[in-house]
Amino acid sequence: MxxxxxxxxxxxxxxxxxxxxxxxxxxxxxxxxxxxxxxxxxxxxxxxxxxxxxxxxxxxxxxxxxxxxxxxxxxxxxxxxxxxxxxxxxxARQALPTDIPSYQKSVSQILQHVLDNLLLSPSFIMDTRWNIIAWNKAASAVFADFRKIDESKRNMIKMMFTYDDYKKLFIDWESHAQGMLARFRSTIGHYIEDPWLTKIIEDLKRESDEFNLWWTRHDVQGNSEAYKKLKHPIVGELFFEFVSFDVSDNSNLKLIVNTPSLGSDTDIKVKSLLEHVM
CATH class of the missing domain: 1.10.260.40 (lambda repressor-like DNA-binding domains)
Structure with missing residues (x-):
């Protein structure tokens, strides 16, 4: 048997x-x-x-x-x-880790349609492990061409601490990275037994001195509204208002929207970038 x-x-x-x-x-x-x-x-x-x-x-x-x-x-x-x-x-006669969500590699056509219609707002959807599983053209134009990033590395925390081109976008990288890490830590408490989490944390400790240092602080932070200040290599300074939303029919997914700040010329610059990459 x-x-x-x-x-x-x-x-x-x-x-x-x-x-x-x-x-x-x-x-x-x-x-x-x-x-x-x-x-x-x-x-x-x-x-x-x-x-x-x-x-x-x-x-x-x-x-x-x-x-x-x-x-x-x-x-x-x-x-x-x-x-x-x-x-x-x-x-395999192994107990399934409690309450750990399954992996998801794509979103529905409706969700993708929502993303695509946020024309000048770089937006993406990530799962509970902070893997980026869907995005719009503005996100690719501003942050990175996600299609060219290996799926195993298309993770927001991993990119923030190990992807040099992404890190260079942030005018005050240390502040943004520490805030993101604190929000990440707040969301993973429910899945702390997840073997995937254990592995990515150990990998990041080896790959990033900053992650290794800040992880020991155990800082936590809620998903509050925030601002992003970027310096894009093509169009210069960009200012966004950042907010995240739970996807109503799937609590394991979050929609991240970066809206050009009022009073800035960020929307004009994003439009220029989209024309540049199309």
């Missing part, structure tokens, strides 16, 4: 792997045609941060122990929905 359980686990991983297009994870498919659809085993193992041999054994149905951290990493790479994630944990 135990052998059948692990065979089922291996088959489940293989079918999920076959459903993911390499381009969805920012992997170039190259000129050579792939013999099989979806991701290769070595690609899954590499992105999930586990050994290829060990992952191969897992797909082969060998009776090996699987940690919650590995399951969470595989859930992310294979883009499992809530029910698939529950099934994966059940097969």
């Amino acid at each position: 135990e052998k059948q359980r692990y065979k089922e686990l291996g088959d489940f991983l293989k079918t999920r792997r076959a459903k993911i297009s390499p381009s969805e994870l920012g992997i170039s498919e190259g000129l050579r045609r792939r013999r099989t659809p979806g991701l290769r085993r070595e690609e899954v193992a590499h992105i999930a941060g586990i050994g290829l041999t060990w992952y191969t054994w897992l797909e082969q149905g060998r009776t090996i122990q699987v940690s919650a951290e590995v399951l969470e990493s595989l859930s992310r790479v294979l883009m499992l929905n809530k029910q698939e994630r529950i099934h994966l944990y059940t097969l």
Whole structure:
């Protein structure tokens, strides 16, 4: 019976792997045609941060122990929905972390339409882990071309502390970064057992001296209204009023809107940037 359980686990991983297009994870498919659809085993193992041999054994149905951290990493790479994630944990005989939301890689057409119609307000939608999963053209023009950022790095906290081009936008980066970190800490208290959180925090401690220092302060801050002062390399100073909204039909998502400040010429500059990139 135990052998059948692990065979089922291996088959489940293989079918999920076959459903993911390499381009969805920012992997170039190259000129050579792939013999099989979806991701290769070595690609899954590499992105999930586990050994290829060990992952191969897992797909082969060998009776090996699987940690919650590995399951969470595989859930992310294979883009499992809530029910698939529950099934994966059940097969591996691991308790699903309490109240941790499932991964979401896109938004509805209606939400995207809302974003697209905030023409001069750089806006995006992020999940509870602060991953950016949707954005409008103004956000790409002002902050970064999110399409060119690997999905695993398209995270607001990670960008603020490790993406140099993004950091350089902020006139007072330290103040903005500390405020963002305090808001981030306030929102993750409900999911502190999330293996993904453990990993990104440890990664950021290694990658950013500032994060490592400020994280130990345990500062917290609510999602209050705020201002952003940027210095864009093309159009110069930009001033925004920043506010976030809960998405009514999905409490795991937040809509972040940056509105050009009254009395500034920011709206004119954003329009210029949009004409520049189109």
